[in-house]
Amino acid sequence: MTSAPIGGESSVPMSASRRGPLFDPLFIVAVLGMVAAYVRAIFFTPIEALQGAAQKIYYIHVPSALSAYISLTIVALMSIVYLWLGDERADRLAESAGEVGLVFLSGVLTTGPLWAKPIWGTWWTWDARLTLTLFLWFLTTGYLVLRGAIDDRAMRARYSAVLGILAAVLIPFIHLSVYLFNTLHPMPIVLKPDKPSMPNDMLVTFLGFFAACTVLCIALIRMRYRYGVDRDALRAIEGGVEAD
């Protein structure tokens, strides 16, 4: 019995007709889910008594953060797999999840200030959680810049795997930063040992957004991975010519 070659996808270019669709079917599901979540949040979710309508930013802000954490956890896990097995598919998946994670982190860092301005009276403060999240954004950007700066495939995969693992170490610190430091950022409302301190109407909206964001995150990673397979196949055919 023979096993599949490690990282064999790029070494044996697949015919174009056998490749999957450019838009993942899961992406369609994610879009429908997001539309349903938007409609529910805007029209069918009550306005919070103290914060007013700005509290509804929570429903997109927190699921974006969780999707970023999921993506960067995939980066770390696949980086470990790459360092262990040397499988280039793991490296490609880590790269894909890193790029998608950066998009979701950008969503977190831009929707957060839109909530902070009406509630705190300022767009930004050097609070522990905000600062650590910004630091994670720079680390993830650095991860992708590093990947673009090294030509040798094995070296690029090895160095970026180490950075990807180190970046993910920050995630639990970000989540626990509101307990470890005296911060302005609100305490967790849903992700905490006790039951969620949120009315059922709001909780259902939050869970809807969380599900839609998670599916969107997975769909984007799958689409980015498929793009990576095509790009690597093109590089193999063209003899190392960059396809970006």
Added chain:
Amino acid sequence: MMFQPSGPPDTSAYYHAAYVWAAVLYGGYAVLLWVRARRVRERLRASQDAPVSS
């Protein structure tokens, strides 16, 4: 003058901005990814269809 209790100030513009921005960001990334994927796939197809010179 009596204090008139009122609800929270209207901050709906902020959440509308956040929702529109999130849709633009995530939708824009998906479109960008589709454009990149389509471009690479066209080049890949052209490379595979090109006659092999001996």
